[in-house]
Amino acid sequence: MRHHRLASRFVTATSAIAAVASLLVAGPAAMAQKPPADLTVLPPTPTDYTPKKTSWGDWDFTGTWPIENIASTRILFQRPKTFGNRVWITKEEHDKRIANAERSDKGFTTDSLNAGGTQGLADWTKSSNFSWRTSMLVKPLDGQLPPLTPKGAALYKAGKSGWVPRQEFDWVDDFDSWDRCISRGFPASMFPFRYNYGQRIWQAPGYVVIQLEMLGTRVIPIGNNVPKVPAGPEAWMGLSRGHWEGKTLVIETDHIKSGDSATTNPLKRAASPLNMATQNVPPFNTIPTSDKAHTVERLTMTGPNSILYEITYDDPETFTAPWTAQLEWTRDDKYEMPEYACHEGDVQIRNYITASRAHRAQVAAGTSQPITTDTRDRFAQQFDFDPVAPPDPNAPAPAPRGGGRGGAGRGGAGAPPAGAPPAGAPPAGAPPRQ
Numbered sequence: 001m002r003h004h005r006l007a008s009r010f011v012t013a014t015s016a017i018a019a020v021a022s023l024l025v026a027g028p029a030a031m032a033q034k035p036p037a038d039l040t041v042l043p044p045t046p047t048d049y050t051p052k053k054t055s056w057g058d059w060d061f062t063g064t065w066p067i068e069n070i071a072s073t074r075i076l077f078q079r080p081k082t083f084g085n086r087v088w089i090t091k092e093e094h095d096k097r098i099a100n101a102e103r104s105d106k107g108f109t110t111d112s113l114n115a116g117g118t119q120g121l122a123d124w125t126k127s128s129n130f131s132w133r134t135s136m137l138v139k140p141l142d143g144q145l146p147p148l149t150p151k152g153a154a155l156y157k158a159g160k161s162g163w164v165p166r167q168e169f170d171w172v173d174d175f176d177s178w179d180r181c182i183s184r185g186f187p188a189s190m191f192p193f194r195y196n197y198g199q200r201i202w203q204a205p206g207y208v209v210i211q212l213e214m215l216g217t218r219v220i221p222i223g224n225n226v227p228k229v230p231a232g233p234e235a236w237m238g239l240s241r242g243h244w245e246g247k248t249l250v251i252e253t254d255h256i257k258s259g260d261s262a263t264t265n266p267l268k269r270a271a272s273p274l275n276m277a278t279q280n281v282p283p284f285n286t287i288p289t290s291d292k293a294h295t296v297e298r299l300t301m302t303g304p305n306s307i308l309y310e311i312t313y314d315d316p317e318t319f320t321a322p323w324t325a326q327l328e329w330t331r332d333d334k335y336e337m338p339e340y341a342c343h344e345g346d347v348q349i350r351n352y353i354t355a356s357r358a359h360r361a362q363v364a365a366g367t368s369q370p371i372t373t374d375t376r377d378r379f380a381q382q383f384d385f386d387p388v389a390p391p392d393p394n395a396p397a398p399a400p401r402g403g404g405r406g407g408a409g410r411g412g413a414g415a416p417p418a419g420a421p422p423a424g425a426p427p428a429g430a431p432p433r434q
Contacts, residue, residue, distance in 0.1 A: 033045065033046065033129060033130075033308070034129050035088040035129065035132045036088075039086045039087060039088040039089075039090070040084075040085045040086055040087060040141075041087065042087045042138055045248075045298070045300050045302075045308050045310070046300075046302055046308075047246060047247055047248065047300060049247075049301055049302055049303050049304075050247065051247065051301045051304075054203055056205045058203060058205075058222070058244070059244065059247055059249070059301070060203065061201045061203065061208070061249065061299065061301060061307065062201050062202060062203050063200070063201060063331050063333055064198060064199070064200045064331065064332055064333050064334075064335045064337070065199045065200070065201065065307060065329035065330065065331055065332075066197045066198045066199060066213075066329075066330065066332055066335050067191075067192045067197050067199065067327060067328075067329055067330070068192065068197035069121060069124045069125075069128070069131075069328075069330060070130070070136065070192045070327055070328070071192035071193070071194065071197070071278075071279060072101075072104065072118050072121050073097060073100075073101065073121065073124075073125060073131055074100075074279065074384070074385070074386045074387060074388075075130075075131075075133050075134075075135065075136060075386070076135055076136070076279045076280035076384060076385075076386055077135065077136045077137055077191065077274070077278050077279060077280050077281045077325070078135060078137050078143055078144055078145060078280045078281065079134045079135030079137060079142070079143025079144065080134070080135075080280075080385070080386050080389035080390075080392070081142075081144070081392065082389050082390040082391065082392045083134040083135070083143070083389055083390070084142075085141050085142055085143075086134050087133065087134060087138065087143075088132045088133065088134065089132050089133070089134055089388060093388040093389075094125075094131070094132055094388075096387070096388040097125050097131060097388050098122060098125050098126060100387060100388075101118070101121040101122040101124075101125040102122045104117055104118045104121050104122075105117065105118050105119060105120070105121055105122050124330065128306070128328060128330070130327070130328035133326075134386075134389075136191065136325045136326060136327050137323060137324070137325050138324055138325065138326050139312075139322075139323055139324035140321065140323065145274075145281075145282070145319070145323055146319050146320045146321040146322075146323055147319075147320050148287070148318060148319060148320070149316075149317060149318060149319065149320055151317060151318070152287070152288055152315075152317065152318035152319065155260040155261070155262050155286075155288040156282075156284075156286050156287050156288065157286075158260075158261075158262035158286075159260060159261030159262050159284060159285075159286025159287075159288070160173065160174045160175075160261050160262065160286070161174075161175060161176035161179060161261055161284055161285045161286055162174075162175050162176065162179040162352070163176075163276060163283065163284050163285055163376060163379050164284050164286070164376065164379075165374045165376040165377045165379065165380060166374055166376075167376075168356045168360060169352045169353045169355075169356040169357075170353060170356070170357065171264075171266075171353065172266050172349060173263065173264050173265065173266045173269060174353075175349060175352075176261060176269070176271065176272065176285040176286070177236070177269065177270075177271040178215075178271065178275060178277075178285060179285075179349065180343075180346070180349060181215065181342035181343035181346050182215070182236070182271075182343070183215055183216065183236035183237070183257075183271050184214065184215050184216065184271065184275050184277075185236065185257075185270070185271025185272055185273060185275060185289075186216075186236065186237045186238050186253065186256050186257075186271070186273070186295075187253075187273060187295055187297075187311055187313055188271065188272060188273055188274050188275035188278065189212055189214070189215065189216045189237065189275075190297075190309070190311060191274070191275075191278040191281075191325070191327070192278060192279070192327070193214065193275070193277040193278060194277050196213040196214040196340060197213065198212070198213030198214075198335055198336075198337040199211070199212055199213070199329065200337060206221060206222055206223060207219060207220065207221055207222060208220045208222055208242055208249065208251075211337070213337045213340055214340050214342075215340060215342065216236070216237050218237050218240060220240040220241065220242045220251055221240075221241055221242070222241075222242045222243065222244070222249075223242075223243060224243050226241040226242070226243070227241075228241065228254075229254075229255055231291075233255060234255045234256065234257045234258060234291075235255060235256070235257060236256075236257045236271060237253075237256075238253035238254060238255055238256035238257075238293075238295070239253065239254065239255040240252065240253040245298075247300065247301065248298050248299065248300045249297075249298070249299040249300075250296065250297070250298055250299075251295075251296070251297040251298075251299070252294070252295070252296055252297075253294070253295045253296075253297070254293065254294045254295075256270075256273075256289055256293045256294075256295075257270050257271065257289065258270055258289050258290055258291040258293065259288065259289065260286075260288035260289075261285070261286040261288065262286075262288075270288060270289040271285075271289070272284075272285040272286060272287040272288075272289070273287055273289055273293065273313060273315070273318075274287060276379065279384040280382060280384045283379040283380060284379065287318065288317075288318055289315060289318065290315050290316075290317035290318055292314075292315055292316055292317055293313070293314070293315040293318070294313075294314050294315070295311055295312065295313050295314070296311070296312045297309065297310065297311045298310040298311075299329075304331070305330060305331035306328055306329065306330055306331065307328070307329040308326060308328060308329075309326065309327050309328070309329050310324065310325070310326045311324065311325055312324040313325075359371075382395075
């Protein structure tokens with residue numbers, strides 16, 4: 001499937017890596033977990049498919065595995081509450097998803113860089129069992145993130161980013177790592193965003209490499225005797241080690257860059273484990289990450305052109321319980337991954353700081369009026385919805401689209417997480433940091 005709504009900062013020159021074509025051609029998605037009679041039940045991951053092997057004997061997962069179908073179908077991260085504990089949608093709801101996908105495919109255009117519509121979404125919706133899902137989050141059973149701990153909630157509320165309503169900008173610590181084109185964070189980088197959905201797996205003896213189209217490449221040593229890294233070093237994508245359990249690749253990751261978004265020290269900031277560009281996650285990108293954060297990922301090929309990806313995230317200092325998400329990776333070896341040149345020439349951070357300081361000086365001098373409305377206010381409530389979910393008569397009206405840091409369409413927040421009130425703004429007129 002092809003989706004042509006790209007970010008304006010995306011550079012379209014094809015990289016050398018993207019020119020390397022894999023041998024396999026994507027076909028219809030294989031059947032993974034089939035919807036059971038009881039739509040609240042999540043069956044075990046099927047392991048009946050046997051992949052081919054590499055020349056050195058590992059299961060061969062190489063290929064390009066974009067995850068754009070999930071976002072384009074509006075399968076949200078957290079489950080719409082009107083689905084209840086249902087993991088699967090009904091036949092009538094799925095018929096609506098197919099109709100929506102067909103309408104999206106008919107709207108496909110290539111008239112400009114930001115052209116819209118999709119290609120092949122209807123085929124995926126008809127053939128993939130994942131298109132019957134109500135959400136990516138499968139544990140807790142209600143499809144909602146567990147509440148934040150008191151410590152996590154306090155740091156979340158105090159956090160700063162380019163997405164927090166009423167926040168001024170004085171220095172780089174007022175922005176998150178994605179604002180600054182450094183990292184989307186982990187495991188946030190493994191979930192669908194609004195654009196640039198590509199993922200490519202490379203393998204060599206003793207290693208698996210997961211190359212992400214946007215801001216990240218993971219080099220993962222594989223084997224039963226890979227030593228655990230001692231305390232100390234950290235990385236934006238964590239430090240991973242993998243092993244095979246039958247035909248499933250299991251990856252454990254810790255040493256994830258720890259910190260929060262409330263600090264005034266840019267070196268002690270951390271990326272949020274969930275980025276609001278994923279549909280229906282908590283807003284603002286200010287969830288902290290402690291040095292106890294740990295993930296377990298399980299990758300199982302369920303057919304020649306599909307991988308069931310499962311990740312469990314545990315950070316006992318931030319969340320009151322672990323949570324688990326699943327999503328389907330669909331092979332598309334024709335998908336190209338041009339260089340994501342985001343940081344180079346990024347003048348926007350300086351522009352935001354300069355404009356914010358200038359406006360506050362004008363207000364203080366009486367030559368300008370304070371801003372009474374902030375287009376970032378829309379990030380404080382859910383604004384991504386699954387069009388096939390049963391209606392909620394108590395739901396607020398969708399927030400209007402507008403400007404704000406990153407522009408319309410870049411965010412994808414849900415409501416603030418349980419245990420955390422909306423993030424506040426730093427005091428207006430606070431002295432600028434140099």
